[in-house]
Amino acid sequence: MSTPYAEPSRRRIGAEIGIVLGLSLGASAVYSVVAIINRLTREEALSQQTATLNSSLSDRQIFDLVYQLLGIFFDLMPVGLVCYLLWNASRPHLARLGVSVERPARDAGWGVLLALAVGIPGLAFYFFGRAIGISVSVVPTALDAYWWTVPVLLLSALRAGLVEEFIVVGYLFERLGQLGWGRWRIIISSAVLRGSYHLYQGFGAFVANLAMGVLFGWLYTKYGRLLPLVVTHFLLDAAVFVGYAWAYASFPSLFGA
Numbered sequence: 506m507s508t509p510y511a512e513p514s515r516r517r518i519g520a521e522i523g524i525v526l527g528l529s530l531g532a533s534a535v536y537s538v539v540a541i542i543n544r545l546t547r548e549e550a551l552s553q554q555t556a557t558l559n560s561s562l563s564d565r566q567i568f569d570l571v572y573q574l575l576g577i578f579f580d581l582m583p584v585g586l587v588c589y590l591l592w593n594a595s596r597p598h599l600a601r602l603g604v605s606v607e608r609p610a611r612d613a614g615w616g617v618l619l620a621l622a623v624g625i626p627g628l629a630f631y632f633f634g635r636a637i638g639i640s641v642s643v644v645p646t647a648l649d650a651y652w653w654t655v656p657v658l659l660l661s662a663l664r665a666g667l668v669e670e671f672i673v674v675g676y677l678f679e680r681l682g683q684l685g686w687g688r689w690r691i692i693i694s695s696a697v698l699r700g701s702y703h704l705y706q707g708f709g710a711f712v713a714n715l716a717m718g719v720l721f722g723w724l725y726t727k728y729g730r731l732l733p734l735v736v737t738h739f740l741l742d743a744a745v746f747v748g749y750a751w752a753y754a755s756f757p758s759l760f761g762a
Contacts, residue, residue: 512683513683515683515684518680518683518684519684521590521680522677522680522681525583525586525587525590525672525676526672526698528583528586529583529668529672530583530668530669530672530673530698530702531698533702534698534701534702534704536702536705537701537702537703537704537705538701538704540704540705541704541705541707541708544641544705544707550638551638551639551640551641551707552635552638552639552640552641552642553642554641554642555641555642555643555644556641556642556643556644556705556706556707557643557644557646557647558643558644558645558646558746559645559646559647559648559657559658559661559746560647560648561647561648561649562576566649566651569648569649569651570651570653570657573648573657573661574657574660577657577660577661577664580664580668581664581667581668583668583672584667584668584671584672587602587671587672587675587676588602588671590676591676591679602671602675602676602679602731603675603725603729603730603731603732604675604731604732604735605732609732612730612732612733612736613732613733613736615730615733615736616732616733616734616735616736616737616739616740617736617737617740619724619733619734619736619737620736620737620740620741620744623717623720623737623741624740624741624744627713627717627741630709630712630713631643631709631710631713633709634707634708634709634710634712634713635709639707639708639709640706640707640708640709640710641705641706641707643706643710644749645745645746645749646658646746646749655747658743658746658747659743659746659747661742661746662738662739662740662741662742662743662746663739663743665738665739665742666734666735666736666737666738666739666742667735669699669738670721670731670734670735670738671731671735673695673698673699673718674695674721674722674725674731674734675725675731677691677694677695677698678691678695678722678725678726681694681695688726691722691726692718692719692722692723692726693719693722695718695722696714696715696716696717696718696719696721696722697715697718698718699714699715699717699718700712700713700714700715700718721734721737
């Protein structure tokens with residue numbers, strides 16, 4: 506006979522949040538804060554520095570591919586962890602995170618529209634940040650051109666969408682709500698975390714991701730759907746990762762070339 510599900514205590518939830526973030530984006534935020542301090546204390550101006558998002562991990566093609574795939578696979582483990590932690594017999598974890606498959610076309614459609622609404626202002630703000638010197642030059646990919654480069658970049662974009670939206674929105678909103686936090690306290694806290702782990706790209710990236718975090722948090726609390734946010738995040742990163750080489754070749758002056 507199964508025992509009734511009991512929600513974890515406040516102390517347990519607090520410890521759990523600390524462990525989850527320490528294994529994932531919380532650690533990224535700490536490293537990012539250290540990175541921006543390192544950048545600001547250099548003689549070189551922030552606008553003259555570079556951050557590369559997808560780098561080669563080996564000079565041998567097959568091992569570079571293996572390392573890339575292993576990195577993606579293990580980076581997704583925290584997503585599996587939060588789904589497991591939120592599981593209970595009466596309400597499956599994906600439903601609790603606002604992910605279900607009864608309306609995939611509608612969720613995908615909203616994700617595409619949101620990507621268009623967020624992507625264009627976000628790109629404009631990046632170039633504005635570069636112009637006023639508060640952002641570094643972001644190189645989305647420095648991978649060599651192999652047959653697997655584009656598929657790996659798309660998988661990297663999917664990884665970012667899943668990790669960030671499942672943890673920063675789905676998981677944190679669920680757990681902080683159980684702690685009795687109010688709607689806007691959760692939204693702002695989540696948005697600050699999102700901005701913090703992008704600080705290594707400069708203050709422009711912090712502000713842009715803070716704003717996106719507020720928008721995503723508001724949409725999630727209003728509609729309770731996580732999947733459109735994942736789709737949006739994937740499309741934004743996929744466009745940047747895959748389109749970078751073309752944009753750099755077509756508009757070199759935008760990238761300082």
